[in-house]
Structure formats: structure tokens, C-alpha cells
Amino acid sequence: MSLAVERDGTPLVARPRSRWRGWLVVVLIVAVAALLLLWAGSAFTASEKGRTDPESHGPDGYRALVEVLRDHGVSVQVTRSHRDVARLLADGAGTLVLPDPSTLSNDTVSAMIDAADTTVLLNPSSAVLDLAIPGAEIVGYGAHEVAADCDLPAADNAGTIRPGALMTGGDLSCFRDGDGAGLISQTSDGRTVRALDATLLFTNATITQNGNAALALALLGEHDALVWYVPSWNDSDARRASDATLADLTPGWVTPALVLLAATAAVAAIWRGRRFGPLVAERLPVTVRASETLEGRARLYARARDTGHAARILRRRSIAELGRLLGMGRGATPDAVIEAAAAAVAGPRDALRVLLTGPAPTTDAELVELSDRLAQWEAAIRAAVRTEGKRS
Known part of the structure; x- marks a missing residue:
């Protein structure tokens, strides 16, 4: 901020030359915040994809299993649209891999299951499990490694696994642990539905443990064609009238009115708000002298009657003045000033120390006496300094 000086010496504040800098700072802050939000959204999306996507290389993805299946001659096709499932399975027998399709309606899930000879539910929710295998439910969680102990060759040849969610139901149960089983299966009308928790069995991080790989290859490699559906909210059809949002239930004129009110408030804030830039100093209507x-x-x-506070001000000022007269810097300690002052006038060092650092006076008379004695010491030091200057 530049200053102009009138003839009488009164400083005037020049008009700010760069008010636009404040708006530039606001724009930069908004831009940085928008970039951070976009980055956070993309990171969240990538994280969600890594948990469920068969093409993910992350520890929670299924890319390793997909590559092994393809090496064994299984044609694996990944689709992200439920409308493509029936088309991809229409040319012959095939296996449908179906992670928890909670974003789809029951009719769509049933149609997808009916289109495949074998459907493998990797980590079904309770609702989807009951829909695919009526009466089935999740009853617990596995805590030990268990053997298949069932009549399903694909499971029996795998050896032992440590199951995740434990389920009941179906016409076949494998890897039993307590009241539940890590794998259940049901065959009806020539179509088979199998369910298991693959989050601890078939991911990139766990596929090589125990008999996980053998079980995965046997279950998912039963047919030469395999369709792996990846559910997402973008492909959801489960939205019903009962799921209407607040925007759907709000009259059409409400949103434009809110936008108009927000714009009006923003304009009013800019109009009535403080201007960006440094504060403007104004000349006082009167001049107050320092002595007043x-x-x-x-x-x-x-x-x-605060004699103690007044004494501290007098002593602090006297120490500063003595230090200035003796050519000492502002950082000089009271002890150093006392030593130098006593040496300059050959005066009593202890008396000066008590005068500058001793107990505070309690009456006005003691305060006046302290002020007089301090003035005497300053006068003596000033005279000694002048005499020394004349000699030199």
C-alpha cells in the first residue's frame, strides 16, 4: 500500500491498485477445492472397483482367477450390463458368476439366473440368497479350516478351505463348520445355483491359500463359457415408485426458486460485503498530542493507585535510557546496564540494583522518590558520558 504525504506531514493512504487480487485468491481456492473433490471421487470409485472387479489387479480383485481360467481354456467374458447376460449365454451352456446384485430388481436377478446352466453367487446378501435358493440364509462366519465332506467332486477335490460366511439351505452343503456351511448348492429344473463367500477365497490376495485355487477352477471352470457380471448403480433397475427421492416429490417450481434465492443472496453479499484489500486509514478529526x-x-x-505498575514503567524506561547513554544495545539485560552504569560514575552498584530491581513502592511519596532518584542517575550518567566525550 503506497502512502502520499500532504504539506503538513499528514499521511494519506493511496487507493488500492489491485482489488482484483482478492477475487483471484477466491477463484484459486474454489478451483483447488473442486480438484480435490474430483480426486477424492475418482479415488473412491477406483477403490470400489478394486473390491469387486474381475479385471482389478488389487488385492481385493479377481484378476488372477480370471487369467487362470482363461489359461485353462475357459472363455471368460466380463459384462457390466445385465441386459447383455442373456445374450452372452444364449449360444450354449455356460456359467454365470454373480457378485451381490443388490442394485438389480428381483425379476432381473431371476431372469439372469434362468439364462445360465450354472450360477455361482460369490458373496450374496441374505435377500439375494433367499431369492436364488429359497429358504437359504446366512447363519454365521467361519473360524477354522474345514474339509468339504460332501458329494460334490469340485469341492471334495479342493481339500480344505477356511470359509467366510456360513449358510444353510439348498440340497447340498460342503465345508460345514458348526451349524452352517461355506458352500451350498441347489439344482432345480436342470439349473444349478451355488453360493459361497468369495471375499476370503478367490481374491488376488487369497487365491493361493489352502485349496482355494482348486475350488475356484472346479466351480467356475465347469463349462467352457463363463460370463462374469459386475453390478453397479449405473446399471441398476431396482428403482421403484416407493424409492422416489426428495427431488421427485418436490414441485417443479421449487428448484428454480431456490436457485434464484441463492443467486440473490450471493449478489447481496458481494454488494454489501467488505471490499477486498488493505484497511483504509482515515485522518482523525482532531490531533491528540503525545503529552496529553x-x-x-x-x-x-x-x-x-497502581503505584507498582507505574514503578515498573519508570524502571523499564530508565534502564532503556541508561543503556542508550552507555552505548549498549536494546537487548542489554538490567544486570549488564547496572554494571556499566556503576562503573561509569564509580557509584554504589548495590544501591543502583535496588533502585532498578528492588521492591515496588507502595505510596505516592515513595513513587515520587523513586522517580527523582532515577532522574539523578540518568543525569549523572549523561554528565559522565559528556565528560568522557570531551576528553577523547
Whole structure:
């Protein structure tokens, strides 16, 4: 901020030359915030994809299993649209891999299951499990490695696994642990539905443990064609009238009215708000002399009978003045000033120390005496310094 000076020496504040800088800072902050939000959204999307996507290389993805299936001659096709499932399975027998399709309606899930000879539910929710295998339910969680102990060759040849969710139901149960089983299966009308928790069995991080790989290859490699559906909210059809959002239930005129009110508030805030830039200093209507301010503060101290505070101000000022007269810097300690002052006038060092750092006076008379003695020491030091200057 530049200053202009009138003839009488009064400083005037020049008009700010760059008010646009404040708006530039606001724009930059908004841009940075928008970039951070976009980055956070993309990171969240990538994280969700890594948990469920068969093409993910992350520890929670299924890319390793897909590549092994393809190496064994299984044609694996990944689709993200439920409308493509029936088309991809229409040319012959095939296996449908169906992670929890909670974003789809029951009719769509049933149609997808009916289109495949074998459907493998990797980590079904309770609702989807009951829909695919009526009466089935999740009853617990596995805590031990268990053997298949069932009549399903694909499971029996795998050896032992440590199951995740434990389920009941179906016409076949494998890897039993307590009241539940890690794998259940049901065959009806020539179509088979199998369910298991693959989050601890078939991911990139766990596929090589125990008999996980053998079980995965046997279950998912039963047919030469395999369709792996990846559910997402973008492909959801489960939205019903009962799921209407607040925007759907709000009259059409409400949104434009809210936008108009927000725009009006923003314009009013800019119009009535403080301008960006430094504060503007204004000339006072009257000039207050420093002596008047000093006398006013002195009267306040006298009225409050705060002799201790007044004594501290006098001593602090006297130490600074003595240090200046002796050519000492502002950082000089009281002890150093006392030593130098006593040496300059060959005076009593202890008396000066008590005068500058001793107990505070308790009466006005003691305060006046302290002020006089400090003035005497300053006068003596000033005279000694002048005499030394004349000699040199």
C-alpha cells in the first residue's frame, strides 16, 4: 500500500491498485477445492472397483482367477450390463458368476439366473440368497479350516478351505463348520445355483491359500463359457415408485426458486460485503498530542493507585535510557546496564540494583522518590558520558 504525504506531514493512504487480487485468491481456492473433490471421487470409485472387479489387479480383485481360467481354456467374458447376460449365454451352456446384485430388481436377478446352466453367487446378501435358493440364509462366519465332506467332486477335490460366511439351505452343503456351511448348492429344473463367500477365497490376495485355487477352477471352470457380471448403480433397475427421492416429490417450481434465492443472496453479499484489500486509514478529526496522552494515562494510574505498575514503567524506561547513554544495545539485560552504569560514575552498584530491581513502592511519596532518584542517575550518567566525550 503506497502512502502520499500532504504539506503538513499528514499521511494519506493511496487507493488500492489491485482489488482484483482478492477475487483471484477466491477463484484459486474454489478451483483447488473442486480438484480435490474430483480426486477424492475418482479415488473412491477406483477403490470400489478394486473390491469387486474381475479385471482389478488389487488385492481385493479377481484378476488372477480370471487369467487362470482363461489359461485353462475357459472363455471368460466380463459384462457390466445385465441386459447383455442373456445374450452372452444364449449360444450354449455356460456359467454365470454373480457378485451381490443388490442394485438389480428381483425379476432381473431371476431372469439372469434362468439364462445360465450354472450360477455361482460369490458373496450374496441374505435377500439375494433367499431369492436364488429359497429358504437359504446366512447363519454365521467361519473360524477354522474345514474339509468339504460332501458329494460334490469340485469341492471334495479342493481339500480344505477356511470359509467366510456360513449358510444353510439348498440340497447340498460342503465345508460345514458348526451349524452352517461355506458352500451350498441347489439344482432345480436342470439349473444349478451355488453360493459361497468369495471375499476370503478367490481374491488376488487369497487365491493361493489352502485349496482355494482348486475350488475356484472346479466351480467356475465347469463349462467352457463363463460370463462374469459386475453390478453397479449405473446399471441398476431396482428403482421403484416407493424409492422416489426428495427431488421427485418436490414441485417443479421449487428448484428454480431456490436457485434464484441463492443467486440473490450471493449478489447481496458481494454488494454489501467488505471490499477486498488493505484497511483504509482515515485522518482523525482532531490531533491528540503525545503529552496529553501521557498525562491521561498518568491520571488513570493515579486514580487506580497502581503505584507498582507505574514503578515498573519508570524502571523499564530508565534502564532503556541508561543503556542508550552507555552505548549498549536494546537487548542489554538490567544486570549488564547496572554494571556499566556503576562503573561509569564509580557509584554504589548495590544501591543502583535496588533502585532498578528492588521492591515496588507502595505510596505516592515513595513513587515520587523513586522517580527523582532515577532522574539523578540518568543525569549523572549523561554528565559522565559528556565528560568522557570531551576528553577523547
